[in-house]
Amino acid sequence: MTHVFSPSGIWQRTGVTEHLGGINATQRLLAMCGARGSQRALDIGCGSGYTVCRLASDYVAQVSALDISRRGVEDTAKRVVKAGVGERVGVVQADAHRLPFRPSLFDIVVAESVLIFCDVQQVLGEMARVLQPGGVLGVNELTLLQPPPERLNTLLR
Numbered sequence: 001m002t003h004v005f006s007p008s009g010i011w012q013r014t015g016v017t018e019h020l021g022g023i024n025a026t027q028r029l030l031a032m033c034g035a036r037g038s039q040r041a042l043d044i045g046c047g048s049g050y051t052v053c054r055l056a057s058d059y060v061a062q063v064s065a066l067d068i069s070r071r072g073v074e075d076t077a078k079r080v081v082k083a084g085v086g087e088r089v090g091v092v093q094a095d096a097h098r099l100p101f102r103p104s105l106f107d108i109v110v111a112e113s114v115l116i117f118c119d120v121q122q123v124l125g126e127m128a129r130v131l132q133p134g135g136v137l138g139v140n141e142l143t144l145l146q147p148p149p150e151r152l153n154t155l156l157r
């Protein structure tokens with residue numbers, strides 16, 4: 001599924017993922033992170049909670065999730081209970097720019113289509129702070145591989 005950003009939150013209401021590449025991109029990202037067993041993972045900007053459920057069901061023992069929106073927190077909290085992984089997931093409403101976690105807590109941190117809304121340097125600093133040394137950061141973000149054509153620039157402006 002290809003994502004079309006929707007300020008009205010239609011994707012969140014329908015419970016699908018909200019990033020480019022959809023579920024396939026999430027599966028690839030988590031596989032690339034090498035998440036496993038007793039590890040502890042954090043999903044920043046968890047949205048509808050799909051990735052959180054995948055992490056807790058298929059990969060790691062403990063998952064923390066956060067979103068700045070109350071709706072994201074509520075949707076994720078409901079979804080993890082429905083998926084039967086609620087006891088191994090903690091969901092909080094918080095800002096990625098000030099992560100409410102102690103340093104070096106996580107083996108893996110993931111974020112999908114979140115950095116575009118953030119001060120990237122600040123959030124990357126926070127991600128590095130809460131990751132263990134040698135931990136893995138997995139980010140799925142719309143990225144320009146080359147300067148866009150002028151027509152696209154004009155359209156975006």
Ligand SMILES: C[S@@+](CC[C@H](N)C(=O)[O-])C[C@H]1O[C@@H](n2cnc3c(N)ncnc32)[C@H](O)[C@@H]1O
Nearest residue numbers: 017018019045047067068069095096112113117
């Ligand atoms: C496009 S959605 C992506 C949701 C989910 N990661 C996914 O890929 O399906 C962006 C999410 O990031 C959250 N978000 C935006 N800015 C944030 C911030 N500063 N801190 C935490 N979450 C944020 C939004 O509330 C929203 O749920």
